Amino acid sequence: MTISEQGKCLAEDFSFMEDWTEKYQYMIDLSKSLDKMNSKFKTDDNLIKGCQSKVWLHSSFDGKKIHFQADSDAIISKGIVAILLNILNDRSPNEILSADMSFIDEIGLKEHLSPNRANGLSSMLKQIKFYALAYSKLN
Amino acid sequence: MTFNVENIRKDFPILERKINGKSLIYFDNAATSQTPISVIESISDYYKKYNANIHRGVHSVSEEATEAYESSRKKIQKHFNANFSEEIILTSGTTHSINIIANGYTDLLTSDDEIIVSGMEHHSNIVPWQMMVEKNHAKLSVIPLKENGELDIDHFKSIISEKTKIVFLNHVSNALGIINPIEEIIEISHRNGAVVLIDGAQSSAHFTIDLQKLDVDYFTASAHKLCGPTGIGFLYGKKNLLEKLTPLMGGGEMISDVTFEKTTYAELPHKFEAGTPNISGAIAFGYALDYINKIGLDNIYNYENELLNYATQSLKKIEGLKIYGDTNNKTSVISFNIENLHPYDIGSILDKFGIAVRTGQHCAQPIMDHFLISGTVRVSLSFINTKKEIDKLIEAINIAKTMLS
The missing domain is CATH 3.40.640.10 (Type I PLP-dependent aspartate aminotransferase-like (Major domain))
Structure with missing residues (x-):
């Protein structure tokens, strides 16, 4: 599935959730399914600026695809990063750079987050795109 | 003047607000207190x-x-x-x-x-x-x-x-x-x-x-x-x-x-x-x-002390909750963490219940370093708060705890 297809599926999943508790529960459950981050990558350099809780994002590039690892000390932030990685992990730089990211607005996640958390979400996305841009220049 | 919290609350228009469909419960008074209509x-x-x-x-x-x-x-x-x-x-x-x-x-x-x-x-x-x-x-x-x-x-x-x-x-x-x-x-x-x-x-x-x-x-x-x-x-x-x-x-x-x-x-x-x-x-x-x-600082002091004691005792009943700076000589602020939970997660869920608390370092990083923590949840009370609001806080914290663990 492409990023936008997967994003649409997620937006549909979210639309079936009745209230904020279900959405939060979904994110909390997702946070637990996130692959464990290698602790050696939990460095200050990998901290995403603009998040009030600590969110680490590490990337590596095999020449074709970008592989992300992430973690957070707060569960809801970890859930947010898990949503992003579910859709954006193991993609090529071009897939990420050209993707339709409107699913983020469609899932209505931002309105369920505090302004700080919504900024955190934007910062995470920005960092992912930044890596994609940097790796695209390598090709 | 006799102290009547329900009458006093009528002086504060912001208390009529709904946050996420719930009546605002404002426990962030140490950051900014609310403003009465006369002001x-x-x-x-x-x-x-x-x-x-x-x-x-x-x-x-x-x-x-x-x-x-x-x-x-x-x-x-x-x-x-x-x-x-x-x-x-x-x-x-x-x-x-x-x-x-x-x-x-x-x-x-x-x-x-x-x-x-x-x-x-x-x-x-x-x-x-x-x-x-x-x-x-x-x-x-x-x-x-x-x-x-x-x-x-x-x-x-x-x-x-x-x-x-x-x-x-x-x-x-x-x-x-x-x-x-x-x-x-x-x-x-x-x-x-x-x-x-x-x-x-x-x-x-x-x-x-x-x-x-x-x-x-x-x-x-x-x-x-x-x-x-x-x-x-x-x-x-x-x-x-x-x-x-x-x-x-x-x-x-x-x-x-x-x-x-x-x-x-x-x-x-x-x-x-x-x-x-x-x-x-x-x-x-x-x-x-x-x-x-007009309300009287002595009335305020006595009422807030009563609230502080009530909130402290109620919070202490929550398993895994630790209060920092839990001494006898205190006023109106309770800073706490719950075992294995991040203050931001608790604060985010409390906000969904219309409850305003502060989370983080409270612009006092040296204190956080002293306790070897990255932050706390801070409940700060004022004379416009009630025991009923504290009960709702405890209820919401318990729900947050269940959701997050």
């Missing part, structure tokens, strides 16, 4: 009826504005029992006040002098002094905290000497709610020839402060923690001390004579009030003190 109306009244610059015009409206502004200064003087009204400098708030003092001492201290700060300060009572010592190289020492979060007064006694020129600390810790023994600290400091600055941002809303009785040298507070508007506060200083300090800002109002060769500063308090001040804010500050005095 809100005093601001619009000023702009509707007598908006003019002060101390300048000969016209009636300017005179009315000047009179209202100066009457607020007198209300502050009376409320805090300062000796002279010119000892009350109207500032933009506590941070501004501390900067005036730290700047004023830049040229008065040298590398032979020492200054002492407590280990439980808000960043605003640390950074201005660090900026000062960078210039004059005075030595900055810290009063450490004991394990329970209280100041180690024995340590303070061991580091103070005749070299110590200024001791500065908060009256009440914004992060923990602990009331510091400032009477003892002032007495010890004076015996050693040091002056004392007390940051009263977190104490002045909760109990009576008598500046002359305390014999404190400098004291500051912000109106927005006292039912007043943001952007206004005051600095108190003993007249003979304030006279020696160079002003932080130059400009209009603070001068008596200006030529391109030399400027002579105006008398107190105008020397420290350069530029057009926050006139409506200062007037509203006076109305806020009127409101607090």
Whole structure:
């Protein structure tokens, strides 16, 4: 599935959730399914600026695809990063750079987050795109 | 006046708000207190009826504005029992006040002098002094905290000497709610020839402060923690001390004579009030003190203590919850964490229930370092809160706990 297809599926999943508790529960459950981050990558350099809780994002590039690892000390932030990685992990730089990211607005996640958390979400996305841009220049 | 919380709550329009469909429960009073209608109306009244610059015009409206502004200064003087009204400098708030003092001492201290700060300060009572010592190289020492979060007064006694020129600390810790023994600290400091600055941002809303009785040298507070508007506060200083300090800002109002060769500063308090001040804010500050005095600080103190005890006991029943700075001498603030949970996660879920708390370091990173934590959830109470709201908080925390674990 492409990023936008997967994003649409997620937006549909979210639309079936009745209230904020279900959405939060979904994110909390997702946070637990996130692959464990290698602790050696939990460095200050990998901290995403603009998040009030600590969110680490590490990337590596095999020449074709970008592989992300992430973690957070707060569960809801970890859930947010898990949503992003579910859709954006193991993609090529071009897939990420050209993707339709409107699913983020469609899932209505931002309105369920505090302004700080919504900024955190934007910062995470920005960092992912930044890596994609940097790796695209390598090709 | 008898204290009736339900009647008092009717004075606060913001309490009618719904957040996420729930009635707002406001437990972030230590960051900013809510504003009663009389204070809100005093601001619009000023702009509707007598908006003019002060101390300048000969016209009636300017005179009315000047009179209202100066009457607020007198209300502050009376409320805090300062000796002279010119000892009350109207500032933009506590941070501004501390900067005036730290700047004023830049040229008065040298590398032979020492200054002492407590280990439980808000960043605003640390950074201005660090900026000062960078210039004059005075030595900055810290009063450490004991394990329970209280100041180690024995340590303070061991580091103070005749070299110590200024001791500065908060009256009440914004992060923990602990009331510091400032009477003892002032007495010890004076015996050693040091002056004392007390940051009263977190104490002045909760109990009576008598500046002359305390014999404190400098004291500051912000109106927005006292039912007043943001952007206004005051600095108190003993007249003979304030006279020696160079002003932080130059400009209009603070001068008596200006030529391109030399400027002579105006008398107190105008020397420290350069530029057009926050006139409506200062007037509203006076109305806020009127409101607090109408309810009575003794009533407020007793009721808030009852709430604090109730909230503390209720929170302690939650398994895995740890309160920081849980001492006997506290006011209105409870800082806590729940085992294995991040304060942001708890705060986010509480917000969904319309409950406003603060999470994080509370601008007091050294305290967090002392307890080896990255932050806490802070519930800060005021006389507009109720026990019913505390019950709802406990209920919401328990739901958050279940969701997050």
